[in-house]
Amino acid sequence: MDSHSQVLERLRTGFRSGITLPLEFRRTQLTKLLALVKDNEEQIVKALHQDLAKPKFESILSEVEIVTNDLHHAISNVATWIQPEYVPKNLATKLDDCFVRREPLGVVLIIGPWNYPLQLLILPLVGAIAAGNCAVIKPSEVSSATDCLVAELIPKYLSQDCYAVVRGGAEETKALLQNRFDHIFYTGSQAVARSVVQAASVHLTPVTLELGGKCPCFIYGRINIQAAAHRLVWAKYFNAGQSCVAPDYVLCTKATRDALVPALTTVLEEFYGKEPQKSPDLSRIVSARHFTRLMKLLEKTKGKVVIGGQSDEHDKYIAPTVLVDVEEDDVLMGEEIFGPILPILTVEELEKSIELVNRKEKPLALYVFSDESSVVKTTMENTSSGGFCSNDGIVHMTLPGLPFGGVGASGWGSYHGRWGFETFSHRRACMLRGWALERLNGLRYPPYSDDKLKWLRWTTSANSTCSLM
Amino acid sequence: MERQLLQQAKEAFVSGRARPLEFRLQQLHALQRMIMEKETEISTALKQDISRSQYDTPLLELISIENEIKLAIEKLAQWAAPRPVEKNLFTISDEVYIQPEPLGVVLIIGAWNYPWALTLIPLVGAIAAGNAAVVKPSELSKCSSLLLHALLPCYLDKDLYPVVTGGVSETQQLLRLRFDHIFYTGGSTAGKLVMEAAARHLTPVTLELGGKSPCYIDKDCDVRTACRRVTWGKFVNCGQTCIAPDYILCEPCIQGQVVEFIRETLLEFYGADPKCSPDYGRIINQEHFNRIMSLMEGYTPVVGGQSDSSQWYIAPTVLKDVPPHSRLMQEEIFGPLLPIVTVSDMEDAINFINEREKPLALYIFCSDQKAIKRMIEETTSGGVTVNDVMMHYTVSSLPFGGVGQSGMGRYHGKHTFDQLSHQRACLIRSLKMERVNLARYPPQDRRRARRVLFILLELFHVFVTIIMDMSVFY
Numbered sequence: 010m011d012s013h014s015q016v017l018e019r020l021r022t023g024f025r026s027g028i029t030l031p032l033e034f035r036r037t038q039l040t041k042l043l044a045l046v047k048d049n050e051e052q053i054v055k056a057l058h059q060d061l062a063k064p065k066f067e068s069i070l071s072e073v074e075i076v077t078n079d080l081h082h083a084i085s086n087v088a089t090w091i092q093p094e095y096v097p098k099n100l101a102t103k104l105d106d107c108f109v110r111r112e113p114l115g116v117v118l119i120i121g122p123w124n125y126p127l128q129l130l131i132l133p134l135v136g137a138i139a140a141g142n143c144a145v146i147k148p149s150e151v152s153s154a155t156d157c158l159v160a161e162l163i164p165k166y167l168s169q170d171c172y173a174v175v176r177g178g179a180e181e182t183k184a185l186l187q188n189r190f191d192h193i194f195y196t197g198s199q200a201v202a203r204s205v206v207q208a209a210s211v212h213l214t215p216v217t218l219e220l221g222g223k224c225p226c227f228i229y230g231r232i233n234i235q236a237a238a239h240r241l242v243w244a245k246y247f248n249a250g251q252s253c254v255a256p257d258y259v260l261c262t263k264a265t266r267d268a269l270v271p272a273l274t275t276v277l278e279e280f281y282g283k284e285p286q287k288s289p290d291l292s293r294i295v296s297a298r299h300f301t302r303l304m305k306l307l308e309k310t311k312g313k314v315v316i317g318g319q320s321d322e323h324d325k326y327i328a329p330t331v332l333v334d335v336e337e338d339d340v341l342m343g344e345e346i347f348g349p350i351l352p353i354l355t356v357e358e359l360e361k362s363i364e365l366v367n368r369k370e371k372p373l374a375l376y377v378f379s380d381e382s383s384v385v386k387t388t389m390e391n392t393s394s395g396g397f398c399s400n401d402g403i404v405h406m407t408l409p410g411l412p413f414g415g416v417g418a419s420g421w422g423s424y425h426g427r428w429g430f431e432t433f434s435h436r437r438a439c440m441l442r443g444w445a446l447e448r449l450n451g452l453r454y455p456p457y458s459d460d461k462l463k464w465l466r467w468t469t470s471a472n473s474t475c476s477l478m
Numbered sequence: 479m480e481r482q483l484l485q486q487a488k489e490a491f492v493s494g495r496a497r498p499l500e501f502r503l504q505q506l507h508a509l510q511r512m513i514m515e516k517e518t519e520i521s522t523a524l525k526q527d528i529s530r531s532q533y534d535t536p537l538l539e540l541i542s543i544e545n546e547i548k549l550a551i552e553k554l555a556q557w558a559a560p561r562p563v564e565k566n567l568f569t570i571s572d573e574v575y576i577q578p579e580p581l582g583v584v585l586i587i588g589a590w591n592y593p594w595a596l597t598l599i600p601l602v603g604a605i606a607a608g609n610a611a612v613v614k615p616s617e618l619s620k621c622s623s624l625l626l627h628a629l630l631p632c633y634l635d636k637d638l639y640p641v642v643t644g645g646v647s648e649t650q651q652l653l654r655l656r657f658d659h660i661f662y663t664g665g666s667t668a669g670k671l672v673m674e675a676a677a678r679h680l681t682p683v684t685l686e687l688g689g690k691s692p693c694y695i696d697k698d699c700d701v702r703t704a705c706r707r708v709t710w711g712k713f714v715n716c717g718q719t720c721i722a723p724d725y726i727l728c729e730p731c732i733q734g735q736v737v738e739f740i741r742e743t744l745l746e747f748y749g750a751d752p753k754c755s756p757d758y759g760r761i762i763n764q765e766h767f768n769r770i771m772s773l774m775e776g777y778t779p780v781v782g783g784q785s786d787s788s789q790w791y792i793a794p795t796v797l798k799d800v801p802p803h804s805r806l807m808q809e810e811i812f813g814p815l816l817p818i819v820t821v822s823d824m825e826d827a828i829n830f831i832n833e834r835e836k837p838l839a840l841y842i843f844c845s846d847q848k849a850i851k852r853m854i855e856e857t858t859s860g861g862v863t864v865n866d867v868m869m870h871y872t873v874s875s876l877p878f879g880g881v882g883q884s885g886m887g888r889y890h891g892k893h894t895f896d897q898l899s900h901q902r903a904c905l906i907r908s909l910k911m912e913r914v915n916l917a918r919y920p921p922q923d924r925r926r927a928r929r930v931l932f933i934l935l936e937l938f939h940v941f942v943t944i945i946m947d948m949s950v951f952y
Contacts, residue, residue, distance in 0.1 A: 066922040096875035206677035215886040236909040290920035396903040405905035410563030438861035438876035455757035457533030
């Protein structure tokens with residue numbers, strides 16, 4: 010097994026050789042990555058099931074499909090993305106070529122999490138490859154079957170001179186971060202993110218942080234409660250609530266709550282049957298540690314369980330659970346839940362709910378369910394979050410045109426589609442001047458004078474027009 | 479004190495008054511008035527700080543600030559508007575767009591070499607994006623710092639845009655506090671400390687740093703014109719410019735010419751004794767004066783070399799045949815010393831550049847389009863100007879920033895606005911069309927899949943019909 014520095018040396022040499030620059034190389038690698046996913050769909054589904062008891066449907070939808078879509082999108086568009094972007098000029102630079110070149114950064118590091126161990130590792134890699142970089146890929150050791158599979162498959166399909174998988178736990182990751190990279194892309198928790206940024210600061214390495222937070226879900230005003238309940242349940246209990254953009258908690262009035270709880274009961278039964286533990290469509294908690302963490306929350310909460318609450322330690326199973334009478338200072342309102350537990354807070358006025366949310370850290374996503382557009386508008390305009398979605402959950406992150414990322418404590422930077430390409434590129438400003446018009450240049454040379462200054466002000470003004478044109 | 483000012487700025491931000499476009503425009507207009515009305519005072523402060531000539535002030539600072547403000551005023555509505563994005567079949571009846579939003583309270587740490595431009599241009603973007611901002615000008619440009627502290631509250635909202643003066647200790651205090659973005663202009667060493675401090679609060683940063691910006695002069699180009707342009711860029715502000723051409727790379731056969739053309743140009747610009755020219759500046763302080771003088775130790779300049787410690791004056795100086803490993807070639811000069819390093823050809827120059835840290839700017843003087851293209855493609859840098867120096871800075875539609883050790887992030891024009899905004903991804907759906915959603919709900923069995931396929935086909939048919947109908951009109 011190569012040491013970190015050997016791996017990095019190999020990748021740096023690969024990058025320096027210029028092999029990742031041509032469009033053909035990038036498209037070929039992306040096509041090979043597509044083949045990796047398509048050829049090994051069965052093993053991928055199996056590994057995800059081993060790690061998270063992820064149902065085949067969820068694996069296909071949220072891991073395989075989302076990755077293949079982004080790959081198709083990148084393969085079709087990378088030729089356009091790498092074109093120089095010509096920009097508007099002022100009079101002094103009218104005859105010059107002014108454009109922005111997208112250039113690769115070098116050797117980047119991608120650290121993936123365990124909850125969507127394929128998607129959240131490969132989607133950044135798509136952007137990195139499209140942008141012409143080499144990459145060290147560090148899957149999460151917590152989702153160990155996927156970790157193993159990724160380590161086996163990547164070298165089989167992608168160029169070993171340009172892309173390498175490094176495995177290990179917290180210690181190995183810490184050691185890996187001592188090295189110098191040209192960009193670090195981290196998906197995970199805030200606590201670890203701080204140490205990633207600190208390590209990056211030593212080398213002035215730019216970072217992208219995809220973190221989490223408590224994504225609030227407002228339900229106010231006139232509402233089709235059945236439709237809302239369907240979408241809420243789907244978004245919350247997908248992957249057993251272990252999604253960075255899962256609705257973490259609900260805010261609504263007492264009346265809405267009283268209509269919502271029976272609707273949730275109906276939908277949960279519709280989705281997972283009378284005994285959810287037997288449903289093949291419900292995932293499990295990833296590890297004993299996280300199971301214990303969630304059970305402790307259920308123990309300490311002052312809220313009342315109205316749906317679910319059952320668990321099975323051996324199976325790492327927690328039933329889809331809903332609690333009411335949860336207050337702002339409840340233990341469930343502390344850290345991100347990241348599990349199949351949905352607290353409902355009763356707040357009569359939308360404004361007070363907004364104030365509550367604004368007292369907390371900016372979340373990765375914010376949801377509003379309402380048939381009244383004024384409710385949607387008010388909530389959106391008075392809050393901040395990575396992304397915003399009304400009358401649904403999670404799906405905003407499946408659109409390649411939208412940047413996916415956080416703000417404040419939920420993260421820094423974004424990706425998906427073209428945004429991933431931009432994240433891993435340097436936008437180099439280029440100006441190509443000619444030799445002529447040296448007299449015009451003379452305006453800026455000493456010895457200075459009032460006249461020269463007047464002319465210069467005019468020619469460099471952003472909206473100067475020229476009667477010669 | 480810093481904590482209190484931040485708290486006030488935060489409260490003012492939370493009150494929402496920085497958000498409406500009218501307010502932002504009003505503040506930008508006020509800033510514009512400040513620049514126009516106080517030009518004389520600003521010039522005087524700069525003269526005292528860094529011996530800036532009367533003309534260099536508008537030329538190098540005020541014109542660019544004015545242009546940035548004008549552009550922001552003109553384009554604000556457009557920049558702040560929601561930006562629609564492409565939809566797919568499932569979101570065809572939804573609104574999908576990116577909404578730029580303010581971040582909150584931004585910390586702007588300015589630099590001493592262009593104390594007004596490097597502090598106010600980021601502020602223009604911060605205001606345009608709807609943020610509050612704590613402005614910390616550099617204490618090394620003391621008069622400018624004090625003047626800004628006195629002026630800004632007379633024109634702008636006092637609570638939203640406080641100015642903090644002081645030195646290292648005050649800056650450290652500020653960096654302990656939590657901001658929503660930190661915009662820092664300065665050296666790489668301090669840049670690392672800023673990023674490290676920002677890590678604690680997970681605050682994103684923009685770092686506009688420096689480095690050694692190489693300047694390659696090809697033997698087959700118009701060397702005389704190249705030297706005029708290089709001379710201007712190098713010695714303006716006495717070499718204290720982050721994008722000044724730091725050193726020249728050329729083949730030995732033209733080194734002599736380069737020296738002579740620079741000498742000629744210097745005579746034209748500053749006269750026989752630059753010390754007497756009103757257009758030639760001084761070094762900012764004793765520490766930097768000593769630093770720059772010590773870089774010259776052991777080398778005999780071919781042009782200039784004179785100095786006067788009492789005035790912090792160093793003559794425009796050129797040194798030739800400088801060895802690559804010399805101290806002159808290790809750190810950013812940031813002064814009026816221009817070393818020439820010889821290379822055997824363009825390829826040698828490219829290797830030389832690539833062996834070193836990525837610079838903030840790269841300058842290429844060459845008449846061969848193919849060679850220019852090659853050099854751009856085989857190197858990297860924050861920005862490039864070909865056949866001139868520094869001019870890429872002046873086009874606000876070009877992003878200005880570094881890469882690697884020369885910085886992270888970019889600004890100028892709309893780029894500042896974007897850098898200091900959060901681009902919030904928005905999907906506005908309705909609770910209708912629930913049938914389409916059935917595709918994704920459990921239980922996942924074959925009956926459901928068939929029904930979904932049917933719905934998809936139905937939807938596709940509707941979509942195609944709409945397109946066909948629309949095409950009838952064209």
